[in-house]
Amino acid sequence: MSPQRRTALVSVVAACVLISLKLATGLASGSLGLVSEAVHSGTDLVAALLTLFAVGVSGRPADRGHPYGHGKAEHLAALAEAGILVLASLYISYRSLAVLVGSAESNVNPVWYVFVVVLIVIAVDASRATVSLRASRRYRSHALHFASDLLGSTAVLIGLLLARAGWLEGDAVAALFVAALVLIAAYRLMRGNVDVLMDRVPVDAERAALAAIEQLEPGVKLRRLRMRQAAGRHFADVVIGVSPDAGVGQGHAAADAVEAAVQSALPESDVVVHVEPAPEDAALRERILAAALTVPRVREMHNIRVVSVDDGLQVALHLKLPQDLTLETAHEVASQVERAISDAVPEVVSVQTHLEPLREPAAGRALAGANVDADAERIRRIVAGRTGAPPREVRFLQTEDGRVAFLTLGLDPECTLAEAHALASEVEEDVRSALPELADVSVHTEP
Numbered sequence: 001m002s003p004q005r006r007t008a009l010v011s012v013v014a015a016c017v018l019i020s021l022k023l024a025t026g027l028a029s030g031s032l033g034l035v036s037e038a039v040h041s042g043t044d045l046v047a048a049l050l051t052l053f054a055v056g057v058s059g060r061p062a063d064r065g066h067p068y069g070h071g072k073a074e075h076l077a078a079l080a081e082a083g084i085l086v087l088a089s090l091y092i093s094y095r096s097l098a099v100l101v102g103s104a105e106s107n108v109n110p111v112w113y114v115f116v117v118v119l120i121v122i123a124v125d126a127s128r129a130t131v132s133l134r135a136s137r138r139y140r141s142h143a144l145h146f147a148s149d150l151l152g153s154t155a156v157l158i159g160l161l162l163a164r165a166g167w168l169e170g171d172a173v174a175a176l177f178v179a180a181l182v183l184i185a186a187y188r189l190m191r192g193n194v195d196v197l198m199d200r201v202p203v204d205a206e207r208a209a210l211a212a213i214e215q216l217e218p219g220v221k222l223r224r225l226r227m228r229q230a231a232g233r234h235f236a237d238v239v240i241g242v243s244p245d246a247g248v249g250q251g252h253a254a255a256d257a258v259e260a261a262v263q264s265a266l267p268e269s270d271v272v273v274h275v276e277p278a279p280e281d282a283a284l285r286e287r288i289l290a291a292a293l294t295v296p297r298v299r300e301m302h303n304i305r306v307v308s309v310d311d312g313l314q315v316a317l318h319l320k321l322p323q324d325l326t327l328e329t330a331h332e333v334a335s336q337v338e339r340a341i342s343d344a345v346p347e348v349v350s351v352q353t354h355l356e357p358l359r360e361p362a363a364g365r366a367l368a369g370a371n372v373d374a375d376a377e378r379i380r381r382i383v384a385g386r387t388g389a390p391p392r393e394v395r396f397l398q399t400e401d402g403r404v405a406f407l408t409l410g411l412d413p414e415c416t417l418a419e420a421h422a423l424a425s426e427v428e429e430d431v432r433s434a435l436p437e438l439a440d441v442s443v444h445t446e447p
Helices: 003-029 032-058 072-100 112-139 147-164 169-197 203-214 248-265 284-293 327-344 370-387 417-434
Strands: 221-230 233-242 270-277 300-309 312-322 348-358 393-399 402-410 440-446
Touching (some): 003 112, 032 112, 032 169, 072 169, 147 169, 203 233, 203 248, 284 312, 300 348, 327 348, 370 417, 402 417, 417 440
Parallel strands (some): 312 348
Antiparallel strands (some): 300 312
């Protein structure tokens, strides 16, 4: 049994005991304050039963009919409790005012056992309020509201003391005070739980989520954040913008980072992140590339050239399409690319496409032997002459186009990318000159 459900069961038993004790003593002594407190405890009994029901329902996992779970059952129970509290306060007020205005007489008889009962009730109320407070702090539940009983019981004690001193109306004043406490409790319940049921934004939680997203590195563009809560759990719908040329993996990684940040700030929250392209933040070439890649069958695009003329921008680019397409179909795809770029980048006045077949992966095999070892040694000497150290790896593959050499160079980690690229280009030229029979040379650099 969960601690929250156990707390609700204890509250049910305590409410039954207190109702019997207050009502019996109040009727025997004629104390309106004690009878009113019995009514007040009656509302607590109903509230505890509703809470017990709500805890059982809200604890159920989400299902097909309730994908967000059943947490709002607890808030519905709290609203029902608030309605009962209002009715009880009206009854208490009517009885109290009738005595105070003289339309009814006070029959209170504050004998000694009445005070014993009130002191016992105060002790029980104090312990129960402490338990409820701890539960509400731990679970942030809005269905347990028993702490006001302690204040009400204290007011009844004061009213009985005044009645014993000779002012019998003191008991009715205490009852009226209890009614005021009931109304205040009902108002607080209604205000807080109506906000939750109407999906009012939890301001503090929203600020925490915003702060967590803003601290992300690298940053993301937050387009929308919608939040609500139920049964102490927060739900966040987040929309972020990423560069249009970002891959699916990059967009997913950004969404994961946002989700982790929000859940770190708001533990056990339910976070859904939607990723959208943000063309307004992208460079011109990125916008052109993103627009072209939206067209089906476009696999690769390179050699993008943008020229500024008097009436706008002219774009030339190479498109790679599946090699089994007919020229007619390929031309239609190219026309779609041209229209997509013109729509996405209005300042472009002309788009020229060059069509190329996309080559599928070709078969190859690793090479070995004396000739290969000799060529590898020549490459090692070339690399050592350029970089001061031999390459970390040299290997050859035989492809349908001929032999291809793959080199891995270890360079100074502090050198710039431009310096590394220039050195790799020099090595590539030296290898091509020394081994002109090679179909291609691929040079990889790493720190």
